Amino acid sequence: xxxxxxxxxxxxxxxxxxxxxxxxxxxxxxxxxxxxxxxxxxxxxxxxxxxxxxxxxxxxxxxxxxxxxxxxxxxxxxxxxxxxxxxxxxxxxxxxxxxxxxxxxxxxxxxxxxxxxxxxxxxxxxxxxxxxxxxxxxxxxxxxxxxxxxxxxxxxxxxxxxxxxxxxxxxxxxxxxxxxxxxxxxxxxxx
Amino acid sequence: xxxxxxxxxxxxxxxxxxxxxxxxxxxxxxxxxxxxxxxxxxxxxxxxxxxxxxxxxxxxxxxxxxxxxxxxxxxxxxxxxxxxxxxxxxxxxxxxxxxxxx
Numbered sequence: 001x002x003x004x005x006x007x008x009x010x011x012x013x014x015x016x017x018x019x020x021x022x023x024x025x026x027x028x029x030x031x032x033x034x035x036x037x038x039x040x041x042x043x044x045x046x047x048x049x050x051x052x053x054x055x056x057x058x059x060x061x062x063x064x065x066x067x068x069x070x071x072x073x074x075x076x077x078x079x080x081x082x083x084x085x086x087x088x089x090x091x092x093x094x095x096x097x098x099x100x101x102x103x104x105x106x107x108x109x110x111x112x113x114x115x116x117x118x119x120x121x122x123x124x125x126x127x128x129x130x131x132x133x134x135x136x137x138x139x140x141x142x143x144x145x146x147x148x149x150x151x152x153x154x155x156x157x158x159x160x161x162x163x164x165x166x167x168x169x170x171x172x173x174x175x176x177x178x179x180x181x182x183x184x185x186x187x188x189x190x191x
Numbered sequence: 192x193x194x195x196x197x198x199x200x201x202x203x204x205x206x207x208x209x210x211x212x213x214x215x216x217x218x219x220x221x222x223x224x225x226x227x228x229x230x231x232x233x234x235x236x237x238x239x240x241x242x243x244x245x246x247x248x249x250x251x252x253x254x255x256x257x258x259x260x261x262x263x264x265x266x267x268x269x270x271x272x273x274x275x276x277x278x279x280x281x282x283x284x285x286x287x288x289x290x291x292x293x
Contacts, residue, residue: 047286068219076212176250183243187226189235
């Protein structure tokens with residue numbers, strides 16, 4: 001009897017994993033549209049604006065670069081977590097990923113605080129530049145926060161490989177979404 | 192994991208992942224260098240976009256290796272990439288047209 005149960009349970013578990021991955025891809029496709037809409041709005045507003053502030057005059061490039069390197073490192077640790085065979089190693093890589101995610105969020109908050117306190121402050125209501133900057137970085141920051149919460153929840157529940165695979169997909173997407181934000185908001189020169 | 196992935200030793204994958212991460216870090220450093228160049232003109236923006244595309248491609252490769260199990264998912268991603276490239280081309284043409292009208 002137990003043998004029968006075992007043979008039935010294995011394909012069912014594999015099937016649920018495939019459903020989880022497919023569900024995550026569907027979610028990412030819809031989420032990518034949200035990011036896409038924000039990027040298109042940013043691009044159109046920037047191209048059509050009479051003047052656009054030089055990003056280097058307001059934004060902290062060194063901090064943003066450190067945040068970018070941290071997020072890239074978290075993609076590496078996440079991949080290692082998803083591929084680790086020992087559960088202890090998995091938890092270690094997961095903790096490193098969550099730590100890097102938290103460091104990223106801390107960096108983002110530090111950047112916001114610096115912008116608010118600057119002599120020429122950049123706030124949500126200080127024109128199109130401030131509005132689009134906070135909308136894009138804030139939207140991405142919420143994704144990082146959700147990712148960190150997911151990582152911690154997965155770690156608390158034992159970090160099962162199948163669940164990790166789905167969370168890894170999400171984390172890579174968050175990493176991917178930051179790349180154009182860094183290029184267009186922080187590095188792209190004004191006309 | 193796909194058959195190809197399970198056949199490959201774990202240390203090989205760790206090495207490939209580390210290499211990908213180093214390449215991403217190097218590309219980000221190159222982006223910072225290019226952004227700091229003075230008087231590079233419009234070429235600077237083009238170079239930055241080129242570097243961004245390479246970085247995005249590398250991360251997609253990392254995801255593809257780790258998580259693509261089904262050919263349909265790969266096709267779905269390909270369609271999304273083509274649509275994104277199409278949208279970017281339309282936006283660029285629109286921007287060029289607006290600049291000419293001005």
